[in-house]
Amino acid sequence: MEPNIFSSYREWLEHEKMPKGKKAALVAAMELFSETGFDGTSTVQVAERAGISQATIFKYFHTKQDLMLAIVKPVMEHLFPAYRDEFFHGISERKTLPEMVAFIVTDRYQFIKNNEQAVKILAMEMMTNEEMRQLFGKLAITNNFNFPGELLNDFRRTGQLRDDIDVAGLMRILAGQLVMYVIQSTFVPDLVQGEQADLKLITAQIVRTISK
CATH class of the missing domain: 1.10.357 (Tetracycline Repressor; domain 2)
Incomplete structure (x- = not known):
């Protein structure tokens, strides 16, 4: 079966089956990375914007690089x-x-x-x-x-x-x-x-x- 047509990352993310905390981390990271850059953003800042703990981020992503790739790769x-x-x-x-x-x-x-x-x-x-x-x-x-x-x-x-x-x-x-x-x-x-x-x-x- 062919995957759904991908037009928007946010729309795609809404339909992906994943924990809310993981989705929140991805959305927050996308916003912050685009605003202040990858190097200028800390995982603490991502956690604060997402309303989750930093431990939750590292539960789903081993590194900040993995978090960034989960946004840009799709x-x-x-x-x-x-x-x-x-x-x-x-x-x-x-x-x-x-x-x-x-x-x-x-x-x-x-x-x-x-x-x-x-x-x-x-x-x-x-x-x-x-x-x-x-x-x-x-x-x-x-x-x-x-x-x-x-x-x-x-x-x-x-x-x-x-x-x-x-x-x-x-x-x-x-x-x-x-x-x-x-x-x-x-x-x-x-x-x-x-x-x-x-x-x-x-x-x-x-x-x-x-x-x-």
Whole structure:
């Protein structure tokens, strides 16, 4: 049976069967990590915001790193939608490479907006955490996902994709542009022109990079 479509971490968490204390810790940690950063947040602060004891946190998570991964890993796993039939239906309706890229950027940006706090944590950690970057790469190209291979095939059928673009490269280009936009929005907001204008610019940059 396919898992429920993941659109929002909070919504997903509500439907997960886990103790209330564990859910409370995850929500509190997500809020605090996105506000003050992973290194700037202590488990004591997480426990206080969650209304639980610090011992409860370590009952479910061995380390603060494990707590952070429990937030960002589900989001990373679903950033490239493995079970989104309607996503690929939308792709199939686009006939040119620019149209496909525009659809993907808009669709995945909506996912990012729905998971803004978790993606903000991911973006911050990827700048300094090599382990996080490696995990992201593994999840993006794992054989458990149909998304990368199917998407590459869809791009190739347009006849407009560069011959030297492979699955890993395509994922890095698509995700890199969107994650970088999140980083800019967070740390250098003066560079952000406006959502619609920026999405058009991101689309144009990706198309220039991957087109023949």
